[in-house]
Amino acid sequence: MLKLTVLGSGTSVPHPRRSSSAHWLDAGGGTLLLDISGPAIHRMAQEALDWANLDAVWVSHFHLDHVGGLAPFLFGTKHAPQTRERRKPLTVFGPRGTEKLLRRFDEAGDYKLFTQPFPLEVRELAPRTEFEVFDSLRAETFSTPHTSESLALRLTATDGTTFVYTSDTGFTEALAGFARAADLFLMECSFFRSKPVRTHLELEDAMRLARLSGARRVMLAHLYPEWDGVDIADEARKFWDGEVIEARDGLRLDITK
Numbered sequence: 001m002l003k004l005t006v007l008g009s010g011t012s013v014p015h016p017r018r019s020s021s022a023h024w025l026d027a028g029g030g031t032l033l034l035d036i037s038g039p040a041i042h043r044m045a046q047e048a049l050d051w052a053n054l055d056a057v058w059v060s061h062f063h064l065d066h067v068g069g070l071a072p073f074l075f076g077t078k079h080a081p082q083t084r085e086r087r088k089p090l091t092v093f094g095p096r097g098t099e100k101l102l103r104r105f106d107e108a109g110d111y112k113l114f115t116q117p118f119p120l121e122v123r124e125l126a127p128r129t130e131f132e133v134f135d136s137l138r139a140e141t142f143s144t145p146h147t148s149e150s151l152a153l154r155l156t157a158t159d160g161t162t163f164v165y166t167s168d169t170g171f172t173e174a175l176a177g178f179a180r181a182a183d184l185f186l187m188e189c190s191f192f193r194s195k196p197v198r199t200h201l202e203l204e205d206a207m208r209l210a211r212l213s214g215a216r217r218v219m220l221a222h223l224y225p226e227w228d229g230v231d232i233a234d235e236a237r238k239f240w241d242g243e244v245i246e247a248r249d250g251l252r253l254d255i256t257k
């Protein structure tokens with residue numbers, strides 16, 4: 001099984017209803033947090049998710065709307081009553097440089113974030129690498145045209161359910177191949193139209209990837225405030241007739257086939 005809870009459907013821009021990037025994935029045998037923005041650590045509590053027993057964190061890249069909550073989360077788990085008895089390891093998966101980033105932050109304030117009640121492991125992954133997140137979840141990475149370290153993730157559950165999370169990315173057709181036939185293709189769609197940068201997607205790009213991938217369902221997230229007041233599913237239908245879901249903070253979706 002794979003169950004998704006959208007914690008943050010927005011960007012780095014402060015927004016009243018869209019917190020910055022974070023998605024909670026329950027894979028039955030374990031839980032994975034996909035990106036960890038600053039607000040994510042409180043969003044987990046707001047959604048009554050078992051953050052104290054979280055198994056793994058995925059860091060897609062080093063922009064602060066994706067990783068800004070990592071050090072604060074580890075500062076929390078170090079001191080929270082809920083994690084005092086925890087002995088199960090927590091693994092942080094991310095691109096090359098993840099450990100250095102965290103160590104620099106740690107040293108800047110002498111926080112001792114690596115000293116936790118439980119083992120903390122950082123595992124860095126190259127593009128096109130397959131790995132096991134935990135027993136019931138396999139993963140593969142893919143380099144995206146956003147920042148040099150940015151990675152998309154393809155997850156496969158034991159029952160064969162597949163979920164692809166692009167995080168931030170520019171357009172490349174190869175991403176559609178990576179997301180082939182996914183049960184859920186969670187894409188960034190920063191902009192509606194006339195995007196100001198090549199390192200993000202606009203609706204037409206996202207729908208082209210949706211069509212080329214043959215994904216069963218598509219969800220659009222990382223929505224800048226220019227999307228406010230736009231019916232995203234309605235607009236998406238003009239480019240692709242498949243099922244498009246607008247990510248909203250608090251949305252829960254069963255991805256299982």
Ligand SMILES: [Zn+2]
Nearest residue numbers: 011063065168
């Ligand atoms: Zn971002």
Ligand SMILES: [Zn+2]
Nearest residue numbers: 061063146168
């Ligand atoms: Zn970014």
